[in-house]
Amino acid sequence: MHHFEYQGDDLYCEGVALQTIAEQVGTPTYVYSYATLERHFQVFDQAFGGRPHTVCFSMKANSNLAVLRTLVALGAGVDIVSGGELFRALKVGADPKKIVFSGVGKREEEIEFALKTGILTFNVESHMELVAIERVAARIGQRAPISLRVNPDVDAETHPYISTGLKKNKFGIPVPEARQEYGFAKSQPHLEVVGIDCHIGSQLTKVAPFRDAIGRVAALCRDLQSDGIALRYLDIGGGLGIPYDQEEPPAPAEYARAIQEALDAFRGLDLTLLCEPGRVIVGNAGVLLTRVLYLKQGEIKNFVIVDAAFNDLIRPAFYDSFHGLRPVRRGETKTWIADVVGPICETGDFLARDREIKRCQPGDLLAVMSAGAYGFTMASNYNSRPRAAEVLVRGDQFAVVRQRESLEDLIRGEAVPSWVG
Numbered sequence: 001m002h003h004f005e006y007q008g009d010d011l012y013c014e015g016v017a018l019q020t021i022a023e024q025v026g027t028p029t030y031v032y033s034y035a036t037l038e039r040h041f042q043v044f045d046q047a048f049g050g051r052p053h054t055v056c057f058s059m060k061a062n063s064n065l066a067v068l069r070t071l072v073a074l075g076a077g078v079d080i081v082s083g084g085e086l087f088r089a090l091k092v093g094a095d096p097k098k099i100v101f102s103g104v105g106k107r108e109e110e111i112e113f114a115l116k117t118g119i120l121t122f123n124v125e126s127h128m129e130l131v132a133i134e135r136v137a138a139r140i141g142q143r144a145p146i147s148l149r150v151n152p153d154v155d156a157e158t159h160p161y162i163s164t165g166l167k168k169n170k171f172g173i174p175v176p177e178a179r180q181e182y183g184f185a186k187s188q189p190h191l192e193v194v195g196i197d198c199h200i201g202s203q204l205t206k207v208a209p210f211r212d213a214i215g216r217v218a219a220l221c222r223d224l225q226s227d228g229i230a231l232r233y234l235d236i237g238g239g240l241g242i243p244y245d246q247e248e249p250p251a252p253a254e255y256a257r258a259i260q261e262a263l264d265a266f267r268g269l270d271l272t273l274l275c276e277p278g279r280v281i282v283g284n285a286g287v288l289l290t291r292v293l294y295l296k297q298g299e300i301k302n303f304v305i306v307d308a309a310f311n312d313l314i315r316p317a318f319y320d321s322f323h324g325l326r327p328v329r330r331g332e333t334k335t336w337i338a339d340v341v342g343p344i345c346e347t348g349d350f351l352a353r354d355r356e357i358k359r360c361q362p363g364d365l366l367a368v369m370s371a372g373a374y375g376f377t378m379a380s381n382y383n384s385r386p387r388a389a390e391v392l393v394r395g396d397q398f399a400v401v402r403q404r405e406s407l408e409d410l411i412r413g414e415a416v417p418s419w420v421g
C-alpha cells in the first residue's frame with residue numbers, strides 16, 4: 001500500500017503531481033509520502049496489539065531528518081548503528097529510552113556518546129565488545145544496559161549479502177556461547193543485563209525463519225532464567241520484506257501473529273518486545289524521480305540513459321534488485337525492452353535490465369518505485385556526482401527536506417597542501 005497513484009495520466013504522490021516536483025526541484029530527486037509512512041508505521045505498530053512493545057525504526061534504511069521526525073512523532077523508537085545515527089536521532093527529539101544501538105563494530109567514543117545519552121540498550125555482538133563497554137562505563141562512572149545479540153543459525157532465505165543469522169555470518173554470538181557470555185556480563189560491575197536480541201536478515205518473504213529464530217532465542221531465555229538472569233526485553237530485529245515485484249511477503253499482522261505464537265510456547269517469560277523494522281516502514285513510501293537524457297539503440301540492446309545512477313540508488317547494481325519503473329506522464333501504449341542506465345562509467349550502472357517499459361523520449365520523467373529504503377542512505381558522490389535532493393509530500397503540500405548538493409559541497413573539507421605543487 002502506498003500513495004503514488006495516477007490521477008488521469010499524471011503520476012501523483014498524494015495530492016502533488018511528480019511533474020511539479022521535478023519542475024521545481026529538478027532531478028534526480030527522492031520523493032517520500034507522509035501518509036504512506038504514517039500508515040506503514042501504524043499498521044506495523046498495531047499488529048502487536050496489546051502486547052508491551054516498542055517499534056524501533058531501523059534508521060539505516062532512511063535517516064532523513066524529516067522522515068525520522070515523522071516516525072518519532074508517531075511514537076517510534078530508533079535502532080541505530082553509529083554515533084552519526086544517534087546524532088540524527090537526537091536532532092529530531094527521539095526518546096533515548098527508545099533507542100537501541102546495534103552493530104558489530106562500535107567505537108569507544110560512540111559507546112560513550114550513547115551512554116551519556118542514556119539509551120535503552122546496547123545490542124552487543126561479541127565478548128570483546130562487552131569488555132569495551134564495561135571499560136567505557138567504568139571510566140565515566142555509569143552502568144551500561146546491555147542485551148546480547150545472539151546468532152540463532154537460521155537461514156533467512158534472502159540475498160546472501162543481507163542474510164545475517166547464519167553461523168558463517170559476522171553477526172551475533174552463537175547460541176551455545178551466549179549463556180557463558182551472559183554469566184560474564186552479569187559479573188561485571190558496570191554492565192546491567194537487560195535483554196536479548198536477534199536479527200536474521202533483510203527482505204524476508206516468509207514467516208518460518210522468524211518463528212524458528214524466536215523459538216531458539218526464547219528457549220535460551222528460559223535457560224538464562226534458571227541461571228538467575230531475568231531479562232526484560234526481547235528484540236526480534238527487523239527484516240520483514242516488501243513487494244518490489246512479484247514477491248508476496250507476509251502482512252505485518254501475519255508476521256506479528258507468528259511471533260506471538262512462537263512466544264506463547266514460552267509462557268512465564270515476561271518480556272517487552274522490541275523490533276527494528278526498516279524497509280517495511282519506508283521502502284514503498286519513496287520513489288526516485290529521474291529524467292530521460294538520451295536513447296541509444298545498440299546492436300543487440302536498447303538503452304534508456306537517465307540522470308540517476310548507481311551513486312543515487314545502488315540496489316540494482318549491488319544486489320541485482322528489482323525496482324518498478326513508472327512513467328510520470330502516461331499515455332504511450334507501445335512498449336520496448338530496454339536497459340535503463342545511468343551516466344556512471346561502469347557497466348554495473350543500471351536501474352533495470354532487459355525490462356519491458358513504455359517507450360519514452362528524452363525529457364520524459366520516470367519514477368523508480370520502492371526506493372524509500374536503502375536509497376538515499378546508500379548514495380555516494382562517485383564520479384563526483386552531487387547527491388540528489390529529497391522531498392517530503394503531505395497531502396497537497398511538499399517541501400525539500402534535503403537540498404541537492406552543490407559543486408562546492410563536493411569538495412568541502414578537501415585541501416591541497418602547499419608542498420603538492
Ligand code: LLP
Binds near residue numbers: 103162239240277280
Ligand atoms: N536491525 C538490524 C540489526 C539490521 O542489521 C537491519 C538491517 C535492520 C534491523 C533492518 O532491517 P529491515 O527491516 O530494513 O530489513 N542495504 C540492503 C539492506 C541491508 C540491511 C542491513 N540491516 C538493501 O538495500 O536491501
